[in-house]
Amino acid sequence: MGSTMPDETLPIAERRLLVPDEAATRRLAARLTEVLPRPCLVALAGDLGAGKTTFVKGVAAALEIDPAEVLSPTFGLIHEHAAAVAGGPRLVHADMYRLADPGELVETGWEEASGGDAWVFVEWPERIAAALPAERVEIEITIDSAVARTFTLRGRGAAQAAAVQAIEAPA
Numbered sequence: 001m002g003s004t005m006p007d008e009t010l011p012i013a014e015r016r017l018l019v020p021d022e023a024a025t026r027r028l029a030a031r032l033t034e035v036l037p038r039p040c041l042v043a044l045a046g047d048l049g050a051g052k053t054t055f056v057k058g059v060a061a062a063l064e065i066d067p068a069e070v071l072s073p074t075f076g077l078i079h080e081h082a083a084a085v086a087g088g089p090r091l092v093h094a095d096m097y098r099l100a101d102p103g104e105l106v107e108t109g110w111e112e113a114s115g116g117d118a119w120v121f122v123e124w125p126e127r128i129a130a131a132l133p134a135e136r137v138e139i140e141i142t143i144d145s146a147v148a149r150t151f152t153l154r155g156r157g158a159a160q161a162a163a164v165q166a167i168e169a170p171a
């Protein structure tokens with residue numbers, strides 16, 4: 001038994017938002033940075049091309065980190081971005097698409113990168129399900145059309161649930 005076991009007693013909040021275009025995805029990401037607790041892990045699920053990396057770019061922009069630095073990682077699975085604003089959180093962007101086996105996670109530097117006062121955004125979180133903290137924000141993106149997406153946000157844990165409840169539909 002560990003903290004990674006599903007905990008049915010955690011408070012959970014859920015919001016489903018229709019996002020009409022990419023600019024709205026970036027606005028939603030910026031809005032999330034206003035309410036997300038620190039530290040926090042955000043699991044980003046959705047098919048290739050859903051907008052997971054685009055969402056992390058929106059988070060980076062809101063933190064004044066150059067969004068062009070946020071890539072779909074080809075070399076290495078984890079990218080760390082130092083805080084660009086005073087007192088801001090470190091941004092960790094992990095893409096586990098190429099993780100062949102969960103046993104390889106230890107070699108990626110996950111333990112070091114995901115600790116401390118960071119916001120950790122994980123694409124393909126299902127590949128490392130056992131390593132995810134029970135208290136987290138889950139975002140599922142589904143593709144509705146070439147430009148429209150449905151975002152389902154779920155906060156697990158008191159602070160994470162409060163953050164999700166504070167999110168409104170993007171204007």
Ligand SMILES: Nc1ncnc2c1ncn2[C@@H]1O[C@H](COP(=O)(O)OP(=O)(O)O)[C@@H](O)[C@H]1O
Pocket residue numbers: 019020021022023025046047048049050051052053054055072123146147148149
């Ligand atoms: N509403 C939207 N939100 C996010 N991306 C969108 C949206 N509409 C179109 N796109 C496009 O979809 C693609 C998403 O790619 P990316 O963010 O790399 O997806 P993923 O990381 O989920 O594989 C980009 O080419 C982006 O321009």
Ligand SMILES: [Mg+2]
Pocket residue numbers: 052053054072095123
């Ligand atoms: Mg991606």
